[in-house]
Amino acid sequence: MFDYDGEMRFLQGRFRAACGVRAGDRVLDVGCGGGQTTREAAADAGRGRVVGVDVSERMLEDARRRTAEAHVSYLLADAATYDFGAAAFDVCISRFGVMFFDDPVGAFANLRRALRPGGRLVAMVWQARAENEWAQVIPATIGGDAEVRDESPFSLGDPDVVRGILGSAGFGDVTFAAVRERLYYGPDVETAYENVLQLREPLALLAELAPADAERARADLRAMLAAHDSGDGVLFDSAAWIVTAE
Numbered sequence: 001m002f003d004y005d006g007e008m009r010f011l012q013g014r015f016r017a018a019c020g021v022r023a024g025d026r027v028l029d030v031g032c033g034g035g036q037t038t039r040e041a042a043a044d045a046g047r048g049r050v051v052g053v054d055v056s057e058r059m060l061e062d063a064r065r066r067t068a069e070a071h072v073s074y075l076l077a078d079a080a081t082y083d084f085g086a087a088a089f090d091v092c093i094s095r096f097g098v099m100f101f102d103d104p105v106g107a108f109a110n111l112r113r114a115l116r117p118g119g120r121l122v123a124m125v126w127q128a129r130a131e132n133e134w135a136q137v138i139p140a141t142i143g144g145d146a147e148v149r150d151e152s153p154f155s156l157g158d159p160d161v162v163r164g165i166l167g168s169a170g171f172g173d174v175t176f177a178a179v180r181e182r183l184y185y186g187p188d189v190e191t192a193y194e195n196v197l198q199l200r201e202p203l204a205l206l207a208e209l210a211p212a213d214a215e216r217a218r219a220d221l222r223a224m225l226a227a228h229d230s231g232d233g234v235l236f237d238s239a240a241w242i243v244t245a246e
């Protein structure tokens with residue numbers, strides 16, 4: 001499985017600090033994946049109830065396996081539409097889990113209903129693809145059909161768009177903090193190569209290529225990753241927003 005927590009190692013400190021979870025907070029982690037952020041929220045919330053929600057049972061299995069805290073639970077559901085109950089949470093957090101909604105206004109309105117009045121949303125989302133070295137260099141190295149590229153991770157990259165969505169969903173006090181950090185793909189080229197080949201976009205691009213071109217692309221990918229091997233891991237620049245709203 002892709003080592004998402006490893007990839008996030010230089011970003012997670014900023015995200016956790018921004019979440020500002022306090023003892024007793026009831027926390028909802030949207031698109032919780034393997035649950036690193038859920039567990040850290042649970043540590044900060046003390047005995048406060050923490051729920052991680054995800055549409056992927058495979059991710060939740062991983063999260064459950066890694067979670068010992070009794071006040072954490074995981075829910076297999078679509079956060080866009082699931083009825084969490086009104087005012088059930090004090091804080092809603094998400095690390096790169098809220099960019100994939102088909103109806104973002106409806107989905108964020110659903111999350112707002114789940115928050116108590118004055119509750120907070122803290123979401124880390126990618127800035128535009130053009131700002132993210134990893135998202136430019138990897139597909140450019142593989143080549144292939146640009147139509148196959150997956151733009152959904154960047155759907156909340158434009159602050160004006162996000163302000164519009166969150167405003168329509170009933171949120172106020174929307175702020176953006178820019179996070180420019182290194183993304184870590186692994187300790188060495190081989191691990192980074194295996195990691196990249198688990199990601200949806202590179203796989204989709206490779207699948208479109210003729211066998212000889214795919215072989216060339218894989219060799220180019222290895223060479224490109226070697227060029228990003230800092231000696232302290234394979235690193236790319238990235239740019240994200242930490243969006244907060246009330």
Ligand SMILES: C[S@@+](CC[C@H](N)C(=O)[O-])C[C@H]1O[C@@H](n2cnc3c(N)ncnc32)[C@H](O)[C@@H]1O
Pocket residue numbers: 004005030031032033034035036037053054055056059077078079080094095096097098100101
């Ligand atoms: C990029 S991963 C991030 C995972 C996790 N937050 C982390 O940082 O390790 C995005 C996650 O959001 C989940 N997801 C996407 N749309 C969702 C939805 N509508 N409801 C719940 N989870 C969703 C995916 O299944 C995936 O696990």
